[in-house]
Amino acid sequence: MKSLFRIGQVALAECAGAVHSRRALVILVLYLLSSVFCMVGTISILGKMESELANVLQLPESQRTGVVSVTLWKSKPFQRMVKASLKNNLVYDDIVGRHPAELVYAWFAFLCAPLLAVLVAGNRVADDLRSGAVRYALVRVTRLEWTLGKYAGQVLMVALALAASAIGAWLVAMFRLSGVGMFDLLPAMFGWGFRAGLYALAWLGLALGVSHLTRSGSRATALGLMAIAACAIWPFGLRCWAEYAEWPWLLHFDVLVPSSAELALWRRSFVPLFTGGVHLFTLGMCYLMLGHAVFNRRDA
Amino acid sequence: MIAVALATRNLVKRYGSRVALDNCTLVVPRGAMMGLVGPNGAGKTTWMMAVAGFLRVSSGTIDLLGRGPFDATVHSGRFAILPQDSALPLEAHPGDLLYRYARMQGLSPEAARRSTTEMLAAVNLADRAKSSIRSLSHGMRMRVRLAQCFLGSPEVVLLDEPLNGLDPVEADRIRQFLRRRRGRQTIIVSSHNLNDIETLCTHVAFVEKGRVTHTSTLEAITHATHRVTYTLAAEPMDRAALAATVPGATFVWTEATHALVCTLDNSNDDVGTVNRKLLPALLAQTDVLAISSGQTLEEAYLQSERRN
Numbered sequence: 001m002k003s004l005f006r007i008g009q010v011a012l013a014e015c016a017g018a019v020h021s022r023r024a025l026v027i028l029v030l031y032l033l034s035s036v037f038c039m040v041g042t043i044s045i046l047g048k049m050e051s052e053l054a055n056v057l058q059l060p061e062s063q064r065t066g067v068v069s070v071t072l073w074k075s076k077p078f079q080r081m082v083k084a085s086l087k088n089n090l091v092y093d094d095i096v097g098r099h100p101a102e103l104v105y106a107w108f109a110f111l112c113a114p115l116l117a118v119l120v121a122g123n124r125v126a127d128d129l130r131s132g133a134v135r136y137a138l139v140r141v142t143r144l145e146w147t148l149g150k151y152a153g154q155v156l157m158v159a160l161a162l163a164a165s166a167i168g169a170w171l172v173a174m175f176r177l178s179g180v181g182m183f184d185l186l187p188a189m190f191g192w193g194f195r196a197g198l199y200a201l202a203w204l205g206l207a208l209g210v211s212h213l214t215r216s217g218s219r220a221t222a223l224g225l226m227a228i229a230a231c232a233i234w235p236f237g238l239r240c241w242a243e244y245a246e247w248p249w250l251l252h253f254d255v256l257v258p259s260s261a262e263l264a265l266w267r268r269s270f271v272p273l274f275t276g277g278v279h280l281f282t283l284g285m286c287y288l289m290l291g292h293a294v295f296n297r298r299d300a
Numbered sequence: 301m302i303a304v305a306l307a308t309r310n311l312v313k314r315y316g317s318r319v320a321l322d323n324c325t326l327v328v329p330r331g332a333m334m335g336l337v338g339p340n341g342a343g344k345t346t347w348m349m350a351v352a353g354f355l356r357v358s359s360g361t362i363d364l365l366g367r368g369p370f371d372a373t374v375h376s377g378r379f380a381i382l383p384q385d386s387a388l389p390l391e392a393h394p395g396d397l398l399y400r401y402a403r404m405q406g407l408s409p410e411a412a413r414r415s416t417t418e419m420l421a422a423v424n425l426a427d428r429a430k431s432s433i434r435s436l437s438h439g440m441r442m443r444v445r446l447a448q449c450f451l452g453s454p455e456v457v458l459l460d461e462p463l464n465g466l467d468p469v470e471a472d473r474i475r476q477f478l479r480r481r482r483g484r485q486t487i488i489v490s491s492h493n494l495n496d497i498e499t500l501c502t503h504v505a506f507v508e509k510g511r512v513t514h515t516s517t518l519e520a521i522t523h524a525t526h527r528v529t530y531t532l533a534a535e536p537m538d539r540a541a542l543a544a545t546v547p548g549a550t551f552v553w554t555e556a557t558h559a560l561v562c563t564l565d566n567s568n569d570d571v572g573t574v575n576r577k578l579l580p581a582l583l584a585q586t587d588v589l590a591i592s593s594g595q596t597l598e599e600a601y602l603q604s605e606r607r608n
Contacts, residue, residue, distance in 0.1 A: 013400040020391040132386025135354055139381055140404035142372040300354040
């Protein structure tokens with residue numbers, strides 16, 4: 001219990017530090033703006049497509065965007081097209097009934113979660129190691145408690161960013177799309193934010209784990225970005241290698257990168273969401289503990 | 301209660317082929333205020349970092365408060381350090397930061413708030429509790445770093461160059477603050493300012509090339525109890541008369557400083573008694589301009605260096 005308490009105190013100190021730090025705030029605001037612009041941009045494109053469609057079909061143009069898209073989304077041929085491109089019937093079944101605006105936000109949140117994690121957390125450990133600030137904490141908490149506290153603090157920061165972006169996306173959808181009631185999409189947006197948060201757990205572990213390896217904040221961020229790239233390449237590399245060497249068992253190593261659990265988070269039911277969350281949290285902890293193991297063996 | 305607050309035995313720390321600590325053995329009694337004195341690179345900072353668990357030592361043992369080497373689960377709140385060249389998080393506010401540190405070491409919210417307020421007042425920064433560390437001057441940051449050491453009154457405190465960068469008024473305030481803690485906490489101070497060590501410490505250890513070459517009480521090191529120096533207007537010619545007043549004492553005259561050093565190695569008298577006996581005999585021959593007991597720490601240190 002004492003350990004949990006101390007981890008909590010490190011996490012709160014981490015949050016306070018991040019809030020006071022302009023860098024973290026700027027990243028949070030940028031993320032919120034990105035989410036808003038993504039929604040605005042997508043809705044504008046939808047609007048243009050809808051006007052074009054109305055023109056071609058010589059139908060009266062709708063005053064607000066979304067009417068045609070929602071109709072199109074509900075049409076069987078379009079659903080068949082989506083199903084073919086998704087190549088995952090379970091995910092298709094779960095997302096087919098959802099509003100397109102939700103899916104746009106979900107796509108954005110999942111796409112940007114790794115970047116958000118690395119930009120918010122990538123330098124936090126390395127900077128403390130370089131400046132020596134870590135020493136003031138290490139006479140009060142163990143190295144493991146400090147690492148876990150840092151992680152917990154960053155989880156809170158990312159949760160804050162995702163919550164803010166979900167609200168931003170909801171506001172844009174509410175004002176720019178037709179047929180959307182005031183609070184219709186809010187729970188769904190928060191739901192996707194929560195799922196993206198689960199996805200970010202692994203990326204945060206990766207970003208902080210990498211941050212334990214160096215004493216330079218900018219190098220840690222660069223290493224984090226390289227790690228994202230490596231994780232993106234990993235499944236393709238595995239597939240190529242497995243085909244080339246005729247070792248199909250190699251494909252099982254796909255589970256070592258967060259993207260392997262991403263689709264589970266798009267599911268509606270609890271079980272895949274839970275197992276996906278556990279998978280991602282475990283991955284995050286593994287990355288974090290690898291970094292911690294290096295830190296634990298060296299001088300602070 | 302254990303009599304020894306901190307003991308390191310045969311501590312070795314190597315950086316490749318360079319030996320930073322070479323069988324460093326030092327025992328610090330509980331309640332002592334010990335000064336570590338030595339040249340740059342002698343190993344004082346390395347020793348402190350090793351005791352705090354920041355450095356992985358190559359060999360040797362550390363016993364902190366009778367509970368083995370530093371372990372945050374055991375020693376959190378009982379041990380603190382002012383590490384050299386370790387910056388506080390620049391974006392933090394002193395009040396928040398100290399409160400958070402106090403909470404980390406297990407103080408209740410109320411005790412943490414009280415301790416934070418006390419410490420900020422002690423280092424004269426109560427009015428800057430809500431400023432960011434970034435906006436504080438070098439000296440102010442040093443005072444915040446000092447304040448974090450005394451949150452919750454830990455039993456053992458290591459201070460590496462605690463008065464570095466402080467202006468004379470603030471340095472004096474911190475000296476007084478440390479003097480008030482003498483006997484209540486075990487404090488180990490590393491400083492190149494021997495005058496500070498002399499005015500603050502009860503014990504002194506000389507550190508040289510990664511090992512402790514000499515350690516004792518300040519009185520013993522400066523011979524404060526068996527050496528008196530008289531600065532005189534002229535050399536006293538009748539040494540026999542002086543020797544007769546304090547049997548067993550030896551007298552050495554230094555012309556350059558006009559100092560007569562009386563050493564009491566074979567005398568049972570204390571400094572006060574010697575003064576009472578010797579002064580009339582001295583005044584009969586010349587004027588006495590000043591009296592001091594023992595050597596200065598600087599003299600004792602330089603003498604020890606020359607011997608080594």
